[in-house]
Amino acid sequence: MKKKAMIAIFTISATVAMLTGCSSGGATKSDDSFSTKAQGAMTAWGFNNTDDVGKARLAHAEKAIPDVTITMDQTAFDAQKFTTRVASGNVPDVVQMDANFVATYAAQGLIMPLDACYSAHKVDGKERYYESVIDAVSYNDHVWAVPQFYQPPAIILNKRVMDAAGVTNADINTSKPDALIAAAKKMYQANGGIPTRLGFDPVATGQTELWILGNGGQLIDDSGKPTLDNPDNQKGLQLLKDIYDAQGGYAKAKSFSDTFDTFGKDNQFVKDQVGAQVDNQWYVNVLTPYVDGVEIDAVPFYGADGQPFTVAGGSAFVIPAGAKNKDAACAWALDLTSLDSWKAAGAARADTVSKTPGAVFTGLFTGSPEADKVIRETYVKPSGNEGFDKTIATFYDIVSHGKSIGTSPVGQQVKSELQNALQAVLLGSKTPEKALADAQDQVMRAYDKAQKDNGK
Template sequence: MLSRRRALQAGAAATVMGLAACDRGGETPGAGGGQEQHEFADAATGQLATMGFNPSDEVGQSRADHAAAQLPDLQVSMDTANFDSQKFTAQAAAGQVPDLIQLDRSLVATFAANGLIMPLDQGFEVHGVDPATQYYEATLRDVTQAGAAYAVPQFFQPSALLINVRTAEAAGIAPEDFDTSVPDALLKVAEKGTSMEGSAPTVLGLDGDIPGSAEMWLQVFGGGSIGEDGAPTLDSSENVDALTWMKELMDLQGGYAEVTSLKNAMDVFGEQNQYVSDQVVAQSWAQWYLNVLTDFADGVDLHAVPILGLDGAPIGFAGGSAFAVPAGAANPDGALAWALAATSTEAWLEAGKARAATVAEGSRINTGLFTGSPEADQQVREQYVEESGDADFDQSISVYYDVLSAPRSTGPSPVGEQVKQALLDAVTAALNGEKEPAQALGDAQASAQREFDSAS
């Protein structure tokens, strides 16, 4: 399922590139795609059509309600289906775009480079918002292209290792043994925690969410798939070391196919999930999964460990979404005003209050909100995230908040989705034994570089 989703995303990005090239008539992509930039005003009136935002839970609804209260002269209609790149590019070609879209941050640079969304710096200034202080550096970097911010970031849910203390103790492993800054020693810990029946694992010593979190592991080794200039950097020596390690991790647990087979059989969201049924010792999870496990708090024994780079420094790696204003939107002023209202500290506090009420009603544990804004995260935590009385969850919640001090992301590129797909293909080929890590990454780099050169 993961591979299929990423393939669709890459195909959608390719559609964006092709469409934009046709629209420009061969013009070199750049900020605004050569279009005249809109001058934002702080007015927020008239009709506003959004795409991709769905206020289906208390967090989304409370933020939408806050924006509505702040902007009473704005009449909002929402297409609440998930954002569809191909649908949006078709709308752009027809000149019938919505006023505001919610999309994955990995798409922002591609859309910006092709003139499909508006730069927002002047709009931030009009509304008195300083993006550098309002958002984490990593989230702001994700939505920046050619020095300009093109979207309003939201959500940053970093990853950590979630240790199953029961299975760790049974294997003679302490949680602190899962130290990603010493990868060779970590392989031995993973092997010690793995249980096999023949060639098939029954308990995974360490599931690194590979290939899904491959980018994070590249950064653990000091690498990454995208450089500061947006160009692909897939074949760096650091990345080769990282992928070699990923292959070794899979092989000592039975190999990629066997590990994937066991993971596919896990009841990840159910009563017999892998922590309840003791099918794992450690897994890499983004913060949202801790919230899932609160439903099974009595049946799990957890301890979170931060992801560390080879230098021993924490890495709070995450992606996320953002709001962008399409080029040609009928109501760009209303769109930006609504996006900023829905992502303001006040909106997030309303969301925190709503989440706390929902948690209290269900007698659950409040694991917090991870908003993409440092100030909002701090205030929500201080006002609404109380100690639960469950030491395991309280410790894990603290670790996820702690790693927010070191936010990381993939970074922006006008061919970000193509780079992501090239990395996925390379990792899969190496894990399956089809190619050596260096060859797999070299082929991926050549493919991604061609895409980048075509977009430059």
Template structure:
């Protein structure tokens, strides 16, 4: 889903930070996170702040009464970030996608934050899900304060499944032939064009997840690219078969691009899909249509048949030349503290009660921390009267612990770009999966060698 991937990218960039930072700041080994948080803190982010974001901002402001926070509420831009870093005119704290933390850390643009966590008595190894901590760990140091965790799974259209006589359990990638038969049975064609999809796997944007579920992966423990692993080739070959069972990648993409994902033309209200891979946020999108849709959910499964998902989300980083690292550290920790998440959950509960179009459905919050998730799930998550939503919410919470990190790399952005280009080429039939991933691996390796000194 190219259109959806772009929208998700915008949503994921919604919490970034800018400002006036400046040169002459302490080097990484000299950063003082123990000092009192005072003065002015420049931040890049909280673009289009919602109820959850505002509640956390308000909580942090109460905790850091001696800090004046100046936010530039524009979206993160990689080129702008590196330009500001080179000039020394960099904000004190910035939110970026966790997948690219290692890229900026390897360039010497970020401060390692182990001392930041220690100064506030937070142990990343126990506070966050292990895979979330792994997302922001590089060379045995933690480089960011994580927030949020949106596990993807297969969101089903129970009305279509029942109509076709297919069980959601048949959408199991560990039984490849069974899944393909189910997809074919669920798909409706208008000539050579699909009018209803059996399964939208998000083959390009979720390619790394599918590779991990096959036992592969896009980087090794050192961050070097591994795009041409045999398991990755097998995953793309399987994706090819899923698309072929529905008329082909180009035809499926054409239908997906026509979806009004956020509005009345959404694919569940209009029975345009029987199932699709979606992150947890999409349950919230569907709440105004709760009386029109019949949803459910099942996890993606690995080739051993075990529930599986991939971790991902955003994080706060502190640039190496930040002028006020102590306040930046305290602010990021305050924004992701248990009290901040409870404040956010309270705000979401109030919004759920006040806005009738939510139909009383509170899908909970996915914070990146097991303890906070459990508390919010037990005290706030609810979809009374809508059993399909209740089951889907539970499925997302249940699968969160089964996540695997995509891994970080000094060449993370280049690797992701090469990956998506190769998978799209293979799914379009321009090259075989082996050829496409082989060429992508060579290009990604060159990028990795350049930035890592290999």
């Protein structure tokens, strides 16, 4: 599921074109008030590939709102299908989607503001969720979604490779580019100019926002206006280019990393194909079946100021404009992200781990600081593998240091044009300044159109 989610986030050009072509005129006018009277039939879409954690939460919600009959469409969210359904008036009552979509749909009037939903259930979003997480679903002074999960990125270290090259944890410090690149060079290996090991894999296309914001950049201002041409954004792109240039260049490095058996028994840590790599927290779960075949540790991604830094991201529940049972949808979404629901999920995952020889409970990163704390204290115990335990602890240490990239009616266009700029810089066809200026020109056309379509 997570692999598909990552692909969906960054393969978005067609989706972006579709989103910008849809204005608020296709949405149904909604009553934005909410009550706590949850009953009747309710439809939900997007809660796909449900694992033990998801099943436990669904069971909890079923008991919490027993007067609601829920029909689930567990297919993956599809942007084109969603806008078509909203335009036709045939919409689910609640939809799970990537949080990056939320502001775009909010600006178009395709989803409902949920301030009254939170208020009716006496839930304070800034208390229940990390600030960066609730900020990621807020736009124009309203909250538009119920967030869930928060997978912070950090740097997983391959200690076997590092030790052999004489590289220490302190050398893998993103706030000290010269030392970082020197360490990458020590661990890098090639055969005939073709990489056989990346000393440091920055995962540029998957973690672009982390490198931009972590180096003092800004992609979207407080008003929702894109700021891709902010001069500080050049620093992150240039650093990424320097890292790849030190390891054979981006084209060769990317071709090599594309061969990784990322989710399999011959993954890049088992095969010593990387010395260190930027990864989201969920990747620790991928490595747990191979605990005997890897030697890992982790360090935070450090911002330019030398402090731990990470970027918030995850999925969220929205209620479409025209939903027929918004009160049930509100109660259901809030229950799925309640402390008791996450406790049930933690117990389910702990039970799964206990029945799997050698399995490690790596934690649940829920988007809620209270739930994270309770689950960690209750279920995350020493595994007997110091490296895994330190890696798990690192992700817990950084989760409170998250920052939202900002919300905009053209948030998806921002991500798309940022990827175009990144590719141009890494392949050497444009300077960071030129690439970002061109990207800003493109995204501002979409932004100006969105403002016009929404009467601003």
